[in-house]
Amino acid sequence: MLERCPLPAAPAIVEIGCGPGKLLKAAAELTNAASVIGIDPERNMLAQADGFEARLGRAEALPLPSASADLAFSSLALHLIPDWPAAAAEVHRVLKPGGWSATWTLTPEHVGGHVLNRWFPSLPGADLPRFRSPERWLQALTRAGFLWAVEEQVRMRRQTTVRRLAESVRSRYISTLALLPEKEFEAGANQLEQLARETPEAVIEYEMIWCLMCSQRT
Secondary structure, eight states: OOTSSSSOSEEESETTTTOHHHHHHHHHHHHSSEEEEEEEHHHHHHTTOSSEEEEETTTTBBBSTOOOOEEEESOGGGGGGGGGHHHHHHHHHHHEEEEEEEEEEEHHHHHHTTTTTTHHHHHHHHTTTTOOHHHHHHHHHHHTTTEEEEEEEEEEEEEEEEHHHHHHHTTOOOOGGGGGGHHHHHHHHHHHHHHHOTTOOOOOEEEEEEEEEEEEEE
16 A cells, blocks of 8 residues: 555654554555554444544544545445445545555455355345445546546465354454344354364365555645
């Protein structure tokens, strides 16, 4: 992301949907940022913030002055934003001229081939409406007044064990699991746990398909 978004010395950086702020702190350290602000709509997430200024807020109404940031980025938060045009307009507003927007998200193709789909058949139907086409976000950015926007797809091969996957599922490690019917969740989680008892260290390989979108404000 930072390679594709050249920033001035001591930039002002904002993360939208920062959560605990791990990525924000890493970006701040790499850029020697002068201002580091994380914004999240969840108070429990902001309670974990450490090492940066945390503000309660939503992407559609950012609690920031106009033209105050050199970089506004988000990671795995775009699917939680209902109104993309409003969010794009807000990002444009808070960025300085020449500032950058960067968005890191998963693609509809990733959702359709998710490793958990075999145990939770309703998963794609729950997630596809949230993980909309990246092109729609790029269009929203362009209409908001960004100079240009580019998309880069990144494919990553990953692996885990049946035991680790079963434990992650039981903790509902992705938000979509909370959207499933409870009966389906329990059935799928129980199947995974049974498999983990039989072959706990069996390896499950899967692919994650990410999309990085960068755009510069005029």
